[in-house]
Amino acid sequence: MKVTTIISWLLRIIAAVILLQTLYFKFTGHPESVELFTKLGVEPWGRIGTGIIELITGILLLIPATAFIGSFLGIGLMSGAILSHMTIIGIESKGDGGKLFILAIIVLICCLLIAMIFRRQGRALLNRFMKK
Secondary structure: OOHHHHHHHHHHHHHHHHHHHOHHHHHOOOHHHHHHHHHHOOOOHHHHHHHHHHHHHHHHHHOHHHHHHHHHHHHHHHHHHHHHHHHHHOOOOOOOOOHHHHHHHHHHHHHHHHHHHOHHHHHHHHHHHHHO
16 A cells, blocks of 8 residues: 555544534533634524535545545634634634634644645546536
8 A cells, every 4th residue: 555545544534533523512512612602693504504515524524535535624624613713703712722722723734745645636526616
């Protein structure tokens, strides 16, 4: 197995696990999650909508044929999360020591690297849509 393939799997698993493990909090209406999305002014639809997009992203990342699309969605999601932390929520949320912020950065970095690894897949998708 090539080193790039192993690295790709590690990055995709790390990003997907982080994304998927937060779904419990979003979909069960955990008080901390509700409070966070209330602070953003998008509770409950923002919490549930974000959870659905994170679920789709996590699944797409784990399927090699859709990894680029998953990374693209992950970059968008985590850019929004990081921006929200920096402008509204704060780096630290509910005394978590910045854990949510750090996890968002980890997922963003993983997704950026995944997008680089699967850039041919991205180019192929772009070419496909440009022909139509």
